[in-house]
Amino acid sequence: MTATNLADIEYVVRTIAQTAVDKEKEFGDFDAVVGDGDLGYSLARGFEKVLADWDSYKREDVSTFLQQIAVTITSRIGGSSGPLWGTAFLRASVTAKQFNEITGTAAVAMLRAATDGIKARGNSDLGDKTLLDALVPATDELERMITSGANAADCREAFAKSTRERAEATSELEAKRGRASYSGERSIGSPDAGALAVAIIIERIVAGWPER
């Protein structure tokens, strides 16, 4: 594992954490439309702990680093979001062990492991109006771009654009998982809060990449 790779992963995790903290109110407002309004609060409490513990994490390799993040957020994020986001980081961590270098292909594999983990842990799938409806098709798009030989910057832009479009498109879906599912048909017309949060996070990661 190269030091450069770890620096990239650190940038990604730090941006996720900082965005979750900065956007606490906005994420909460998304969730209040049909959910119980605690998404912003929950994510912020988990990721502010990540920032607070930042210097204490071991940095032997990407996998070890990500696993410690998984422990922190699973422990600190309340409700079901803790185990769901924690599983995503844990599965990405385990998958990272298969790669000597975190290339675009490795990133796709880690994203797939993360979304598969969320599906398994939450007993959910595409169409249930969750963040999966944004992240899974966006990962498909990222993979398609990489396979087509597009340059790295174009791949990143396409990934962010696809996540945003798919997140907005969750408006058409009826919530089948989580607290939002209690709203049933009334959830149609508003996008899923988790999907929108993921879109905003990925847009920040992509926008800041050149100066990371």
Add this chain to the structure above:
Amino acid sequence: MKKFVNNPQQFVPEMLEGLALANPDTLKYVPEYNLIMRADGPDQNKVSIVQGSGSGHEPAHVMIVGKGMLDAACPGDVFAAPPFDYVHETTKLMASPKGVLLLVNNYTGDKMVFEMAQEMSAAEGVNVKTLFINDDVSVEDSTYTIGRRGVAGNFFVIKAVAAAAERGADLDEVIRVGEKVNSVTRTMGVALTACTPPAKGSPLFELGEDEIELGVGIHGEPGRRRAKIMPANDIVEELLTPIVKDLPFSDGDRVALMVNGLGGTPISELYLLYGQAHKRLAEQGITVGRSYVGEYCTSLDMAGASITLVRLDDEIESLLNDPAEIPIRVF
């Protein structure tokens, strides 16, 4: 509602502290993780058996830690799954070379936390597996759960896997035993009153003076139906019939019969129920080989009871017959 309580937030830690002080030679209390473990544990020569759940079900599970039963129990707050980091740290602390088995009653919150802790600990090199218990026949889904709930029948799974572990079985063998016992164990409960969590201070749900809840869960979740109070023998029939039909238990079967109090029912009433259940089983050609009457898995101060049947074979009966030493059985 009058309770023995200081600060409701400290209800569980104060209970655990008392338990540890009362059993200094056999139990150890690790306050950082709400953990009660055998004072001599973890035994490096056997699989460690750990159960976690919300509190409020005592003696399950902190008071059934001891030789031949649990190696450790890690409870959450009253009726709340333990936090992930408690389960994760407990799993690592209890890791023996032969592995760790996490036993969990099938509730959504507990399931998510324990599966996550298992996966995390396994990624860190701990040999750990999880077994879910779902003995309740009354409903498939309920307020807290996906699929059948785990209730008082978990006692039999714990007893059998713990005996197998003491005899030296490896982790796969212990799981085989646990799955087998779970598959032949059926329970159904009834509430005469609601229960009162210390932090809430008032009853968790409304049950009329002349009403009972048939098929109630161990947190007072709704069951099959609400009925008017009826004679005890009729209540036994309401519980026993669905249990017998479910497995089904049949003529010639040999069973363990448990009448479990839910916390607020006198033992005298439990024996009254037991007598009728025993006789009704005998009339159907079902022989009671082992009997259990008392409080095993409660719902705070709820008046009520559950009936559990386990179909015995030589292996299960032998495991249930092995010695065990736990706080609630010390004279």
